[in-house]
Amino acid sequence: MNDNDTEGSPAGPGPLPRRRTDRTARLQLTKDQAGQALELAQWCATDLDEHRLLNELPVLAHELPREIRTFVNEARLDPLGHVIMLSGNQIDQDVLGATPESWRVADTPASRAYGVLLMLYGALLGDPIGWATQQSGRLVTDVLPSRGAEYSLISASSSLELAWHTEDAHSPYRADWVGLFALRNQASVPTTISFVEHSDVPADIARILAEPRFVFEPDASHEFDGDRPEPAPVPVLTGGPGAPVLRADRDFVRAVDGDPEARQALDWVIGHLDANLYDVTLEEGDVAFVDNRNVVHGRRPFQAAFNGSDRWLKRVNVARDLRRIDAGTRRGATCVIV
């Protein structure tokens, strides 16, 4: 919890209690737990063929230390949770090598076991999904700064803040959790998180946000061979205070044309999410699963060095229920969405 969390503070004179914001469930792995988890991932990465790995991921994840499985299970049952964090994973920086220049060359043999470990942790929450239109359909993708993309609107940016967003907000098949594994983050570049405080939403705004009056364009990380799909209007906020479903993207959402009421409601929620934005820094060895239904996420700006020392994350999208996705190619307990 961060210093905004004053739950449980005694009543009485003094400053007004501040709102509880950071709902991160965090487990600090012991050296033994981290070692066992990495050993399992290394064995999966070197001894199993891909077919078996993708088929048996949820079963292989049973071999992770029990404390990790118990913790993730408890955390996933919090309907208002923001982030599930597993800290203290071991990274051998000497073996890992330099941060690659682009995602295209980032699926390195030395980093593969970390991607598998991220998938194993993710299998405690659901099944990994990928996108045929993103990073060549890889299930484990890479987040690192690319030269020339410093001011772009995607995660390869650096000098520009990556604005808060629901991962793949344009699609009904978007993930329930986004898993991020910090292999390197020497500059402690913060990830950002924001959320809707339901009790703050005026009733008329809530009613409009729950109606299909908003259009999401796919972000620029998706590369389409032909025409981009024509987005249909969808709601921004559904599900109610006990089980919210937030769908928002600061750069890629607009109200439908000719609907000033929707535009006003959208402006309200954008201001609200801006105001609630807070930092969660993924340090080296941190694995974070961001709840893609409850919160939006982004990244603060930073100065990329492009010398092999820059921030490098592995990323995996996790779906709780593969059966809700009917537009992809199944490979074992995974799916690549077309």
Ligand SMILES: [Fe+2]
């Ligand atoms: Fe993202």
